[in-house]
Amino acid sequence: MRVGIVGGGQLGRMLALAGYPLGLRFRCLEPYEDAPMAHLADLELGAYDDAEALLRFARRIDVATYEFENVHVASARQLEAHVPVFPPPIALEVAQDRLCEKTTFRELGIPVPAFAAVDSREALDAALATIGAPAVLKTRRFGYDGKGQFVIARPEDADAAWAALGGAPLILEAFVEFRRELSVLAVRGRGGEVAFYPLVENRHRDGILRVSRAPAPDITPELQALAERYATAVLERLGYVGVLAIEFFEARDDEGGVRLLANEMAPRVHNSGHWTIEGAETSQFENHLRAILGLPLGPTTPRGHSVMLNVIGTAPDIARIAAVPGAHLHLYGKEPRPGRKLGHVTVRADSAAAARAAADRVLPLLEG
Amino acid sequence: MRVGIVGGGQLGRMLALAGYPLGLRFRCLEPYEDAPMAHLADLELGAYDDAEALLRFARRIDVATYEFENVHVASARQLEAHVPVFPPPIALEVAQDRLCEKTTFRELGIPVPAFAAVDSREALDAALATIGAPAVLKTRRFGYDGKGQFVIARPEDADAAWAALGGAPLILEAFVEFRRELSVLAVRGRGGEVAFYPLVENRHRDGILRVSRAPAPDITPELQALAERYATAVLERLGYVGVLAIEFFEARDDEGGVRLLANEMAPRVHNSGHWTIEGAETSQFENHLRAILGLPLGPTTPRGHSVMLNVIGTAPDIARIAAVPGAHLHLYGKEPRPGRKLGHVTVRADSAAAARAAADRVLPLLEG
Numbered sequence: 001m002r003v004g005i006v007g008g009g010q011l012g013r014m015l016a017l018a019g020y021p022l023g024l025r026f027r028c029l030e031p032y033e034d035a036p037m038a039h040l041a042d043l044e045l046g047a048y049d050d051a052e053a054l055l056r057f058a059r060r061i062d063v064a065t066y067e068f069e070n071v072h073v074a075s076a077r078q079l080e081a082h083v084p085v086f087p088p089p090i091a092l093e094v095a096q097d098r099l100c101e102k103t104t105f106r107e108l109g110i111p112v113p114a115f116a117a118v119d120s121r122e123a124l125d126a127a128l129a130t131i132g133a134p135a136v137l138k139t140r141r142f143g144y145d146g147k148g149q150f151v152i153a154r155p156e157d158a159d160a161a162w163a164a165l166g167g168a169p170l171i172l173e174a175f176v177e178f179r180r181e182l183s184v185l186a187v188r189g190r191g192g193e194v195a196f197y198p199l200v201e202n203r204h205r206d207g208i209l210r211v212s213r214a215p216a217p218d219i220t221p222e223l224q225a226l227a228e229r230y231a232t233a234v235l236e237r238l239g240y241v242g243v244l245a246i247e248f249f250e251a252r253d254d255e256g257g258v259r260l261l262a263n264e265m266a267p268r269v270h271n272s273g274h275w276t277i278e279g280a281e282t283s284q285f286e287n288h289l290r291a292i293l294g295l296p297l298g299p300t301t302p303r304g305h306s307v308m309l310n311v312i313g314t315a316p317d318i319a320r321i322a323a324v325p326g327a328h329l330h331l332y333g334k335e336p337r338p339g340r341k342l343g344h345v346t347v348r349a350d351s352a353a354a355a356r357a358a359a360d361r362v363l364p365l366l367e368g
Numbered sequence: 369m370r371v372g373i374v375g376g377g378q379l380g381r382m383l384a385l386a387g388y389p390l391g392l393r394f395r396c397l398e399p400y401e402d403a404p405m406a407h408l409a410d411l412e413l414g415a416y417d418d419a420e421a422l423l424r425f426a427r428r429i430d431v432a433t434y435e436f437e438n439v440h441v442a443s444a445r446q447l448e449a450h451v452p453v454f455p456p457p458i459a460l461e462v463a464q465d466r467l468c469e470k471t472t473f474r475e476l477g478i479p480v481p482a483f484a485a486v487d488s489r490e491a492l493d494a495a496l497a498t499i500g501a502p503a504v505l506k507t508r509r510f511g512y513d514g515k516g517q518f519v520i521a522r523p524e525d526a527d528a529a530w531a532a533l534g535g536a537p538l539i540l541e542a543f544v545e546f547r548r549e550l551s552v553l554a555v556r557g558r559g560g561e562v563a564f565y566p567l568v569e570n571r572h573r574d575g576i577l578r579v580s581r582a583p584a585p586d587i588t589p590e591l592q593a594l595a596e597r598y599a600t601a602v603l604e605r606l607g608y609v610g611v612l613a614i615e616f617f618e619a620r621d622d623e624g625g626v627r628l629l630a631n632e633m634a635p636r637v638h639n640s641g642h643w644t645i646e647g648a649e650t651s652q653f654e655n656h657l658r659a660i661l662g663l664p665l666g667p668t669t670p671r672g673h674s675v676m677l678n679v680i681g682t683a684p685d686i687a688r689i690a691a692v693p694g695a696h697l698h699l700y701g702k703e704p705r706p707g708r709k710l711g712h713v714t715v716r717a718d719s720a721a722a723a724r725a726a727a728d729r730v731l732p733l734l735e736g
Contacts, residue, residue, distance in 0.1 A: 017385055020408055022686065023699030023711070040388055040408045281694060281716070296691040303671060318390065323664040326649060331391030343391070348649070 001293065002027060004061030004083070006048055006075070008035030010332035010341065011067035011269050014277070016041045018285035022293075029057045036332040037067075049075045058082035065242060065292050069095045069267055070142055086190075086241040086292040091267035094238065098140045098171045098264065105262040108233040112262050113249070118170040121162050127172040128155055134175035137161045139168045147207065151175065176261055178249035182216055185273040186231035187243045187287045190294040194235060195287065196228045197280060197300045200272045202247070208339065211359070212308040214275045217352060223250075226260055234265065243288040245270030271310070271341075278328050278348045279306030305352040307359035311343035311366055321345055324361045326354075369661065370395060372429030372451070374416055374443070376403030378700035378709065379435035379637050382645070384409045386653035390661075397425045404700040405435075417443045426450035433610060433660050437463045437635055438510055454558075454609040454660040459635035462606065466508045466539045466632070473630040476601040480630050481617070486538040489530050495540040496523055502543035505529045507536045515575065519543065544629055546617035550584055553641040554599035555611045555655045558662040562603060563655065564596045565648060565668045568640045570615070576707065579727070580676040582643045585720060591618075594628055602633065611656040613638030639678070639709075646696050646716045647674030673720040675727035679711035679734055689713055692729045694722075 001024050005012040008030030016026040016037060026041035029048060044060070046053025049072045057079075058064070064085045066076070069092060076089035094100050098115075105112045116127035118137065128135060133155050139148035150161040152172075181204070185197040198215035231246055244267055248260040273284035282290075282298025290297055315336045321329050324347065331343035345362050349355040369392050373380040376398030384394040384405060394409035397416060412428070414421025417440045425447070426432070432453045434444070437460060444457035462468050466483075473480045484495035486505065496503060501523050507516035518529040520540075549572070553565040566583035599614055612635055616628040641652035650658075650666025658665055683704045689697050692715065699711035713734070715726040 013388070016408070017388060020381070020385060020701070021696070021698040023697075023701060025407060025701075039393060040384070290690060295687050298690065299693045319663050322658060322666065325667045328389070329391075330389040333388070333391060333393075 001025070001063070002061045003289065003292075004029065004044075004057055004064040004079075005037065005041075006064065006066040006071050006079075007068045008032065008037035008041075008043065009067055010036045010334070010343075012037035013040065013332060014274070014285045014330070015065075015067065015269065015289060018277075018283055019289045022286070022289060024289065024293075027057065027061055029053060036334055039333055048072065051075075051078060054078050055082075063292055065268075065288070066092075067268055084292075087244070087267045088239055088241065091238045091240055091244070095265055095267045096141055098138055099169075101264060102171070102173075102262075104234070104237065105230075108230070108237060110230045110233065110262045111259060113176045114174040116172050118172050121166065124158055124162055124170070124172065128152065128158060131172055131174045133157070136173050136175055137165055138171050138173060139165055140171050141169065149207070176249045176251055178251045178261070179258075180216075180250050181247055181263070182219075182227070182250050182260065183212075183245055183247045183270065183272040184227040184231050185243060185245050185270060185276070185284055186228070186235060187284070187291050187297055187300075188235040188240045189291045189297050190241050193297060194232055195297045195300045196224075196231065197273065197276060197284070198302055199224055199227055200275070202272050206339070208310070208312060208341070209271050210310055210312070211363075212272045212275060213352075213355075214279055214306045214308070215302055220258075223258060223260070230260065230262065240267070242267070242291045243269045243273065243284050245272060247272075271344075272308075274330070274344050275306035275308040275346050275348075276300075277330070278346050279303055304348055304350045305355040306346050306348045307355050308344055308346045309359060309362055309366055310341055311345065312341055313338045315342060316345075316366055320365050321362060324358055324365075326358050327362050369393070369431070370429045371657065371660075372397065372412075372425055372432040372447075373405065373409075374432065374434040374439050374447075375436045376400065376405035376409075376411065377435055378404045378702070378711075380405035381408065381700060382642070382653045382698070383433075383435065383637065383657060386645075386651055387657045390654070390657060390663075392657065392661075395425065395429055397421060404702055407701055416440065419446060422446050423450075431660055433636075433656070434460075435636055452660075455612070455635045456607055456609065459606045459608055459612070463633055463635045464509055466506055466541075467537075469632060470539070470541075470630075472602070472605065476598070476605055478598045478601065478630045479627060481544045482542040484540050486540050489534065492526055492530055492538070492540065496520065496526060499540055499542045501525070504541050504543055505533055506539050506541060507533055508539050509537065517575070544617045544619055546619045546629070547626075548584075548618050549615055549631070550587075550595070550618050550628065551580075551613055551615045551638065551640040552595040552599050553611060553613050553638060553644070553652055554596070554603060555652070555659050555665055555668075556603040556608050557659045557665050558609050561665060562600055563665045563668045564592075564599065565641065565644060565652070566670055567592055567595055568643070570640050574707070576678070576680060576709070577639050578678055578680070579731075580640045580643055581720075581723075582647055582674045582676070583670055588626075591626055591628070598628065598630065608635070610635070610659045611637045611641070611652050613640060615640075639712075640676075642698070642712050643674035643676040643714050643716075644668075645698070646714050647671055672716055672718045673723040674714050674716045675723050676712055676714045677727060677730055677734055678709055679713065680709055681706045683710060684713075684734055688733050689730060692726055694726050695730050
């Protein structure tokens, strides 16, 4: 079975590494010869939206998926005329537009921060009047890793925010006082069966994910069930197949309880699920492949406790990381560049305390 | 860092899969374009002993290793003139000749079955007179998976044995009444540090490994320590770097205790260590790479209990295997052929009983 992946980055690379043991072959559609996945899979050289390249690509694969969510929907639909494409292109459409995404969450009864579309300077004032400050002005499309966002602390910041982002379709979202960010990794098979990994706690810096802890500490069964109920609603609404990540803000409700506000979703394997390679019985990568191939899903049971730390910007000292027991290094074959995700390290241990202690040894090694 | 592997079979494939996360690149010297490793690494097309191909290969790698033990020693030494080669070629030399291997074990104080060199029909009679029947006549070189062996049940079988194997240099070994076969996977780093996986219990059929259980049941700390002492002696004698497997017969000693008789060794990653991919904190493949690169060795601690089952001859029903919780499929990308190792399945569980129960579900799926 030949799996085609649109995009040749680290997510594609880890999909291929998980899929070779299943006897699969991989081909990526990718404009750069030295992309992380190109080292270890067949390469269809071409832009992601090049109709001719897409056609060549489609002819040499049996099923298609993608490893980033900004694949043009038209390109995904072009592929769909030739081979099954999972997740379904509708999931791209929803995830690519924050307004559409938030609206979908709300329609499904999933709480979200207050939001409003902003298409003009006047609309920004109107939205601010309704939502209040602080709030976050975001581009509706093509934002990632904190890019395309402006925090409006006070109404007077509106001009600066508009200067920074005005022109593109925007959305204003209420700034949520949240305790932490949690994400759920869900997977749905071709037959409709679903599985969930335990909630993960994520810490960002400069808009980029730095550390994930899995399973997240202090999660009640009720909160896990709530996240799974929300994810199920999205999976079913979209007729989804594959791994889906949803990021939540964990916040207090009026009675002092805990609630989840959906922030965004990613219709693909996700950075906050990298810990599953060592930390779960079946990795998110293998389960994504199982799902799109129509195979039974694998157990999502965690194996002990994991902390995942991203390697950002600077090439790490491999020997010093390898010297930390339980530290598992994953480099993506990318040249160092400031702010670039070059790899990650997962430390796995049988107790949360041991995992945290090992992570505390690894963290200084990643500070460059 | 570019790692060169002589041979492009499944062991090379699993080395590459373990090594990409460390940021390594792989090139294999291999005469077949569709070899298991060729799908996912750079290929230097050529015979293993083609001097020109070896030179081209050596120029494009930083360190060399091999994934089968019948690499010509002269070829390994040719590579050594250009790049570091691990394990050292002397290990090939010893492992390629059963007489040399057994003699080395004996010199190091490691018990072995009685043996004698057999270079003529008369020498066979003389050896049989000393060692007695039953005994096993084996070719000294290039035997594997039970090939090149003839069991001499009674002295009258000598003619048939000679007819089958005579002409090549041979060795006669006493037939050992053993309880089971155990193997130890040892690894030694470039700085001389050593680590050991727990003893594994192996079951063969038709001379081919079928099932490994790890950790092997009913192993006393004394027996584990004994195996490690034996392995250490071999590692140090050979100045070894990388993973070494030694197969032992577990037999009764005269006082009713347990003893280990060394059967053979493999100077490479080994089929009885495949369980370490899921079943140990660091796989044998990653530890082999760590060793030859001079990185600290990773923990060899088992994660629960594993049973590894080889997939032989017939392509398995992937979906049915995937439906067994905790079953991890590894296919090697090879065409089915009777007696051919096509892959393996490792079932991992938190208890030995659960691992065995899952293995009992997988085994019938592999009977073709």
